[in-house]
Amino acid sequence: MVEDFNQIKKDFEFTDEDVENIVKLKPIFEQYIDDFVEKFYRFVFRFPQASQFLKNEEILKYHKEKIRNWFLNLFSGKYDLDYFLKLRKIGETHVKIGLPTHYVNASINFVRRYIIEIIDREVEDRQERNRYVASIGKLLDINLDIMTIAYREQELSKYAEMTTMEKKIFAFAKKFSDVIDLFILIALVIVALSVFFLFGYDLYKLTFNLVGLEEGILSVLGSLLILWAVGELMSEEIRHLRGGRFAINIFIGIALAAIIRKLFIASLGTDSEKKAIDLLSYSAVILSLGIVFWLISKRESS
Incomplete structure (x- = not known):
């Protein structure tokens, strides 16, 4: 359950030091938000069924705004119950529209690679870069874990209802x-x-x-x-x-x-x-x- 968000952070060894590292990246990635959104959707539309979920300009515009907010919130430093519940809602929406988990996993992988690329470009000190990459990697893993809970619970609920x-x-x-x-x-x-x-x-x-x-x-x-x-x-x-x-x-x-x-x-x-x-x-x-x-x-x- 996401209500045990503190335990989830412990399981991923996500500490206050990681929060501090990620917050330091906020000014950098605020400058890259438009670049991220453009490259993210260029990546997403490579999926064979992308147009099935992003059917028109209105839906695409709405989705872009949500992605923009989610990406900026990665560096907010506020990883409380409200943050985890929002992630859970994202996962439930994915299940509701029938989005394959493969697309979610691939998208998070793209985000991870993008962030690492920008960190390598903007941060000169090698040890500092390694700390930032490790911290944001933990947070992305937590995001993926929470988003896919809805998929697992859907499968388990169907099986649990069987005699x-x-x-x-x-x-x-x-x-x-x-x-x-x-x-x-x-x-x-x-x-x-x-x-x-x-x-x-x-x-x-x-x-x-x-x-x-x-x-x-x-x-x-x-x-x-x-x-x-x-x-x-x-x-x-x-x-x-x-x-x-x-x-x-x-x-x-x-x-x-x-x-x-x-x-x-x-x-x-x-x-x-x-x-x-x-x-x-x-x-x-x-x-x-x-x-x-x-x-x-x-x-x-x-």
Whole structure:
């Protein structure tokens, strides 16, 4: 609880000497506040989903003012209960809007690097620089700890509300899900090997003139397209096993690759009527999958 803020400061060995060191930095960083805000948002907008949280100029202006105040308060020297409660409120707001903890951690890391850079530039004495860096580092660690309390409590509250049976089912389901993910990855390896052999077989037929030149080239290109799509799916599954979010549009991409290969082959047919029907059918499927792929990609990007 943030009400135990004195204990939190003890745990981080944040002393009165650290407060004095940080207050001495206040005149320096007041001069750099505009530079900090500019570079901070330049950094933040590198995040893929930044525009999802900073949707318009009004929200951005409000957020900039809050960041400016938070940064200046780092050097205020007043680290009492009110200061800790404000940090807690920031964390709760992050949870409420669904901001990933990764963004919070990365942002604090940027702030730390920025402050160290300015201290190195403005403070000549090496020992004095080391003291300032150590003190502000403790305070930033405290900030991060308090801001992420809301995330931890949200996870714990959901788990605490479960009955004993629900917790057992949850634990089993999680382990079973890990097994399924591993099985899918193994299956993808097998599929990739099969497609690799298909590509080799198409290349063999083309090399030894077992098929026409045009048909052989289109078959090789189609197999190569499917191999690329399966490779992308394997990469996504590995990313998912490491804790990332799975991209469903990869499945649509594989289906597109398979249908495009069918379209290549159908375009070489000799029966004009059947060829026309096949081309129209495959084209309709490709169009439908393309629309679905576009809608999913648009939703993920927004």
